[in-house]
Amino acid sequence: MSNCMTEGGLDATVSAIRKIHEKRGKTGSAAPGYYVQTFGCQQNEADSERLAGLCRMMGYRRVDTPDEADLILVNTCAVREHAEKKALSIIGTYKHIREKNPDLLIGVGGCMVTQKHRADKLKMSYPYVSFTFDTGAIHRLPSLVHNALTSGARQFVISDEYGITEGIPLDRTAKHMAWLSVMYGCNNFCSYCIVPYVRGRERSRKPEDILEEARMLIADGAKDITLLGQNVNSYDGCGMDIAELMHRICALDGDFQLRFMTSHPKDASDRLIEAMATEEKIVGHFHLPVQSGSDPILKAMNRKYTAEQYLEKIEKLKKAVPDVSITSDIIVGFPGETEEDFEATMDMLRAVRYDMIFSFIYSPRTGTPAASMPNPVPHEVSTARFERMLALQNGISDERLSRFVGRKMRVLVEGVSKTDSGMLTGRAAPIRPIHFAGDTSLIGEFADVEITGTSAFSIEAKLI
Numbered sequence: 001m002s003n004c005m006t007e008g009g010l011d012a013t014v015s016a017i018r019k020i021h022e023k024r025g026k027t028g029s030a031a032p033g034y035y036v037q038t039f040g041c042q043q044n045e046a047d048s049e050r051l052a053g054l055c056r057m058m059g060y061r062r063v064d065t066p067d068e069a070d071l072i073l074v075n076t077c078a079v080r081e082h083a084e085k086k087a088l089s090i091i092g093t094y095k096h097i098r099e100k101n102p103d104l105l106i107g108v109g110g111c112m113v114t115q116k117h118r119a120d121k122l123k124m125s126y127p128y129v130s131f132t133f134d135t136g137a138i139h140r141l142p143s144l145v146h147n148a149l150t151s152g153a154r155q156f157v158i159s160d161e162y163g164i165t166e167g168i169p170l171d172r173t174a175k176h177m178a179w180l181s182v183m184y185g186c187n188n189f190c191s192y193c194i195v196p197y198v199r200g201r202e203r204s205r206k207p208e209d210i211l212e213e214a215r216m217l218i219a220d221g222a223k224d225i226t227l228l229g230q231n232v233n234s235y236d237g238c239g240m241d242i243a244e245l246m247h248r249i250c251a252l253d254g255d256f257q258l259r260f261m262t263s264h265p266k267d268a269s270d271r272l273i274e275a276m277a278t279e280e281k282i283v284g285h286f287h288l289p290v291q292s293g294s295d296p297i298l299k300a301m302n303r304k305y306t307a308e309q310y311l312e313k314i315e316k317l318k319k320a321v322p323d324v325s326i327t328s329d330i331i332v333g334f335p336g337e338t339e340e341d342f343e344a345t346m347d348m349l350r351a352v353r354y355d356m357i358f359s360f361i362y363s364p365r366t367g368t369p370a371a372s373m374p375n376p377v378p379h380e381v382s383t384a385r386f387e388r389m390l391a392l393q394n395g396i397s398d399e400r401l402s403r404f405v406g407r408k409m410r411v412l413v414e415g416v417s418k419t420d421s422g423m424l425t426g427r428a429a430p431i432r433p434i435h436f437a438g439d440t441s442l443i444g445e446f447a448d449v450e451i452t453g454t455s456a457f458s459i460e461a462k463l464i
């Protein structure tokens, strides 16, 4: 598929939609509202900013609640059953809004509806859903909206067009924080994971397009940029690897910090580790999901590394970046996981001493190899293991965090604390939010603080 925004007549479709709004007297402050509800990972957050950008182009204005909207878009996730259930239940609540506003369009996109059985379910059981579209069809949103407004016919698109579409405008949610997709898709086919089936094969954006977008984001006030890809280490921009791309971005003018996610351990390269060690703008946080500490389970998961090989990478990383914060994803209760396998994962946590982990109970995904593997782990066994793991990790996280107490640190002030409206929240390499007293004029700026203490969910600091 082409690497540029050439979808036939996008501009023509957009102006046709604007004309429809005009005819209905819906312009200016009476412009129709759009509301985007996002589930899932940062990739979906980034896609939603593009959906929002398209909505703005089509003459919609952003509203704060679904009740005020004339166009509701739900960007779904399929990674675990819980994510799908949550999306379906939210969509269910929109039925009442549609009853009050018959002109309301409800569109569902993202990973869940890229699976045919889920798109079919929406078609059959959710008659108030106007259209669904797969993860490769974001640029088709205007034509879907146009058809819905003109013919009213329901549309269910699974295009399998997993390309790269440049040139879609962004409507960003947080001015000082930005997502920057560098590659899409995944070739790894971990046996439990739905992502390769709903995001297509790996493809990288051109370095010049990424650098141009980075410049634009910095000019627009972004001070914390996260490079996104299912496996950023596989970035291959016409021969340029992720390390070189990060060096080039760091060389851009501006006061900003750079992050990246996610890295697959099998190809987390020495060059990337070195980039983190040498570039001041790269935040010292490495998210390197291990999934399990047991070799037989890693093999069944098709992860392509052993626990020992993973630990070697971690040692390299710790040597090159001594203060690095390391985080991980872990799956508990993969089919066939024995007590011994689980203990190997616990040993992995003790050996690495992660700053934080994201842990998940295994959820079978239709169409993946693991879904038909024998010896499922009973739910109560998985839950008990999950709790044991959290207890172990909480102790490790607290201990790791204590290393920051007494240190001076530069943080990006994100906003007012969610738990204490008198305090500000900031972000730096330690992965928990940093709370400190300060004036709201600092929001969106960097500030120097001294860490004074830590608690279960946050870090306390004072301005210096």
Ligand code: SAH
Residues within 6 Å of the ligand: 079, 080, 192, 193, 194, 195, 229, 230, 231, 262, 263, 264, 289, 291, 329, 330, 331, 360, 361, 362, 363, 364, 365
């Ligand atoms: N591309 C990233 C993230 C993939 S999804 C990576 O490879 O790390 C995020 C996390 O969800 C995964 O790391 C994994 O821990 C978890 N996950 C994926 N499929 C799952 C499933 N079927 N059940 C439970 N957790 C799952």
Ligand code: SF4
Residues within 6 Å of the ligand: 186, 187, 188, 189, 190, 193, 194, 195, 196, 230, 231, 264
């Ligand atoms: Fe899923 Fe594995 Fe790809 Fe990550 S690397 S998205 S876990 S298949």
Ligand code: F3S
Residues within 6 Å of the ligand: 039, 040, 041, 042, 043, 044, 076, 077, 078, 079, 111, 112, 194, 195, 198, 199
């Ligand atoms: Fe979910 Fe799709 Fe991301 S399945 S985790 S939204 S890639």
